Amino acid sequence: MTKSRTRSVIWFQGAGCTGCSISLMNSEYPDIQNLLLDELVPGTGLAFRFHATLMGPTGRPALEVLERIPEAQAGEYFLVVEGAIPTAEDGRFGMVGEVPMAERVRALAQKAVAVVALGTCAAYGGIPAGTPNPSGCLGTGAFFRKEGIEVPVVNVPGCPPHPRWFVETMVHLLLFGLPRPEELDEVGRLKSVYQGLIHENCPRRADFDVGRFASAFGQPGCLYELGCKGPYTDSHCPFQRWNGGVNWCIGAGHPCIGCCEPEFPDGMSPFYRKFTAEEAKASYRRNR
């Protein structure tokens, strides 16, 4: 089914690793072909206009796309930001087309209908904003507040995000428009996409309840003693699983590292340090 109507998407990569793009390409249903070619909801699809990893044009012709769409389609396109925004030293730590990323995002955001901050870097700063944050990286929301830019932002964190979290968020935007405040949690994610602690839905929860804990890698049992951040992390990983549902982090015997929370990485590191009961309780206070 080819698209009758489309919404343009400009996918801008800042200080990131392209992992969010690769993760989206790992989507199974819809797959990346569907996302590129088909309607995502009845009657409407996404039209990727700029995506540096996949697009045909390079150099000047690529920049022309980036500069033309905001003029031609002001107030109509979605801006997807992947990666954080370097702000130290006038943005000189990150440049695209000889212009600081910060300036590019500012220009692109001002004419977008909404900004989707994809991945933990774009949502909250993530890995490059880890102490000591050498390039002064900010998440998109924090950057817009600092710059006084008013544009709706929906966060789709995860390092990387599961492709379904992006798809479900885009479907929401296409079908219902911008989220109402009560549809978002305290950290800007759609509740329908994220809410539910990993610990509450974990297949190893029964091990926790009877105190059967793994004490070394590769052992059966709950991974709490090995530093699992499942009691703190809102995500649908336990039932969606990853990469076509073949496995997931805890399924592979590895503790959750809390990659879709704003505290990632500093608040989750050392990744193998056991969380205190107070730290776990803090997550129950949030969003509930």
Next chain:
Amino acid sequence: MKRIVIDPITRIEGHLRIEIEVEGGVICKARSSGALYRGLEQILVGRHPLDAQKITQRICGVCPVAHSTAASLCLDDALGLRERIPKNGSLLRNLICGANFLHNHILHFYHLTLPDYLDPSALSGDRDLATLADFLSPGGEVYDRRFSQEENRMLFRHYAEALTMRRKAQELVALFGGKVPHDMSIVPGGVTYRPSLGDIEAFRFRLREVRSFIEECYFPDVLLFVKRYSDYFDLGRVGNLLSFGGFPLPKNSQGLGGRLFPAGILLAGRVESLDAEEITECITSSWYEGKEVQHPKDEQAVPKPGKAGAYSWIKAPRYRGEPYEVGPAARIAIGLHLGDEPLKSLANEGLREAGAALKDLSSVAGRHLSRAIEARYLALKMEEWLESLDPDGPVAVPFEIPEKGEGCGLTCAPRGALGHWIRIEEGRIRHYQVVSPTTWNASPRDESGQPGPIEQALEGTRVQSDGLTEAGRIVRSFDPCLACAVQ
């Protein structure tokens, strides 16, 4: 003389700026610049050593498994575990890492490279794929497209099929690695996951599908490409090749281990063994302050945006002071001297069918051919490794983190030689350095003015018009990854 800036170079990983000066239809000077600095090596300092294999993966979402492998080898070394990794642990690491190579090579040829050579107008009559034409159109003039309309349509269909196949290769990574990008299970001491018999079967049948695609589409399509562009064995040549080797093999009954890909350097047609102490990084043309030339384990470079005379965030790795190309061409060329029989036979078959010789591998056509040969070889070896797994055997050894220690992990990433160096003090990371494949390939000029491999490959190239077509094709043949080049 005309100065042309190509920024962004799209269809690569990350933020690369290429500047060329064209005079009389020839590129007389080229400059390769990394345009983003995040500072992950700085971010690692002060953290717990075990955080390294999770944080270094976030250097790159295309080849994270190479970093979790290098970081784990590095910590194995620092923790004294190198000789103690159980057989299953080594095999599972290799299977996870190999699967990520397959995803990378398929992605690189079909999705990152081919749009440089295909004509999207061939899709106008194709109801299923016509929407792609607009997105993949170059938006400027492209020279020297040589595929027939029918070949164009076939390759576009394979482009679409390859999207599915690289996804399945990622599912292979996740089956034993938990998820990807950013696998979970590769850790110091081995892996965290003991696969069930069902997982092993699921892996076997997915691998069979991916391997069929490599044999029936990818390799033949690359051969078609190198036949249409046989003169590209002379385009973008470099010469000096280096490999750290990779995929450590478990000890066999005779106690022999070794590596699937041998380590070594190829200098002026001669293979020599590799001495990791001879590696340095130079910051003369890079935006850092500190000692000009240092071994990675001692390096103390401080970022200095706007430093006079510098033009890149990428440092300049050198071996005995010389630039080297790293990547599949280096692995295949060195493997032809030192590798096992299956590797030599697949490499010779590839060269024979392409009508090329070993000395042609360091070129635009040679790099694509090497990647396809490597994918065939790895898929074959992965089937053997899968057969060798002992479903009841241990997958990891336990360990303690020492107060003090030093380690080095040298391995291969899809794009070439990858090294991690760690120093632990008071139980914390005191020093961490990463030298990635694209750091070598896209490096700027060093203290004696020697250009890096991509710069060398561009300089002297005859171009049409502004050189965008040729420069793009040369640069992409290296499969640059800028998030790796500058961490």
